[in-house]
Amino acid sequence: MSSLAYFLSKDTIDHFNTLIKPVVYLSMFYFFTNPRSTFADNYVVLLCLVYCVTGIAYALSIFFEPGAAQLWSVLLPVVLTLIATQPKDSKVLKNIANLCYSKWALQALVVANAERYQGVWLITRCGSLLKSGYNLHDWSLCISILILMGVIARAIAFFCMVTFRKK
Numbered sequence: 678m679s680s681l682a683y684f685l686s687k688d689t690i691d692h693f694n695t696l697i698k699p700v701v702y703l704s705m706f707y708f709f710t711n712p713r714s715t716f717a718d719n720y721v722v723l724l725c726l727v728y729c730v731t732g733i734a735y736a737l738s739i740f741f742e743p744g745a746a747q748l749w750s751v752l753l754p755v756v757l758t759l760i761a762t763q764p765k766d767s768k769v770l771k772n773i774a775n776l777c778y779s780k781w782a783l784q785a786l787v788v789a790n791a792e793r794y795q796g797v798w799l800i801t802r803c804g805s806l807l808k809s810g811y812n813l814h815d816w817s818l819c820i821s822i823l824i825l826m827g828v829i830a831r832a833i834a835f836f837c838m839v840t841f842r843k844k
Contacts, residue, residue: 737749
């Protein structure tokens with residue numbers, strides 16, 4: 678059997694979970710938080726986030742043994758989120774933060790929420806976006822980068838699978 682066909686079939690079957698997980702999460706927590714952004718905007722962001730994260734999980738599970746892969750799956754999001762939320766005083770830290778998927782997911786959620794501010798809250802929105810360094814028009818860029826990171830992670834996972842001859 679072709680390695681590529683095997684990998685693509687496993688990935689295709691997993692797309693059902695990728696579509697369902699954001700719906701389950703949002704159906705439980707969306708109405709508790711009462712965000713200004715729409716359910717659809719949040720779903721799109723979480724869908725792209727799950728796609729990105731599952732690609733990274735493929736690479737980790739192929740590259741590491743099961744115990745180490747689970748440990749990396751827990752530590753990696755925490756470390757990347759800490760890096761992404763640090764003040765971007767230095768150019769090096771800003772460039773490293775741009776490689777973190779959590780930065781782009783957070784930015785997409787904040788921008789989706791900020792688009793709905795009206796009236797006197799516009800000043801708050803502008804201040805919040807300026808403080809964070811976000812642009813109101815970058816929502817589609819954030820989504821595109823999350824998808825691209827998911828594709829790159831899957832390519833790395835496939836390369837690891839072929840190289841290390843794992844399934």
